[in-house]
Amino acid sequence: MLRGLATVSFYATDVKAARDWYEELLGIEAYYAVPSAEAPAYVEFRFGDFQCELGIIDAKYAGHQVGGAPAGAIIHWHVDDLEATLARMVELGATVNEGIVERGNNTGFRTASLVDPFGNLIGIMNNPHYLQILQELQG
Template sequence: MILGLRTAIYPAPDLPAAKLWYSKVLEQAPYYDEPFYVGFSVGGFELGLLPSAQPGTVGPQPLWGVENIETSYSRLLELGASALEPVTEVGGGIKVAAVQDPFGNRFGIIENPHFNASSVR
């Protein structure tokens, strides 16, 4: 039985640079930091950095929740990300956007007023 999202892994061939960038984006240090994997705890989920994987913008596309998508999108660009998909309302007050991180990965964000954190298990 699938219980829900636990980890989203991002390829990071330059692990020290990726660790620094994601520490700034997430405003926290990793909780797990090894030469083969770096993990950040993000709202009960994990964002992992894997140095042995190839970056890309296609494939699975996790969306990380934000309170204000316009502010978050601007901040990601200020930190060195490149625009992939502008902030777009997709219905019901839900807004999505995506950037390309400095390492070549798609990093998606979502502002969803209907998300119920208490239903996460």
């Protein structure tokens, strides 16, 4: 059911400063910014052997409380059927943190997050990039 790491989402009240910090840390520039590079609400990096995604999102869009204390990231796992996986996880005792959200103007990127019975945030998503990389690896 969980197919593999798709996207790590971090939140920041100052996305531009966070982008700059991660550019320094990773040694690469963010390849994507919305609505603009000058005033981003979201930036994205792809890095590593499998070109994993790191997204930094303006904290005002978080589906959970951000700030005041250290917080973890929501790790999104690629799934083939977002609705069915969400329903199954709820059936198993998880609670919805953020329902299904379309990301990026009909690009096929859709996310949801849940809290497991132990208080951990879990992200699930449809991620065309994950499928593209998998297809390329399979030749």
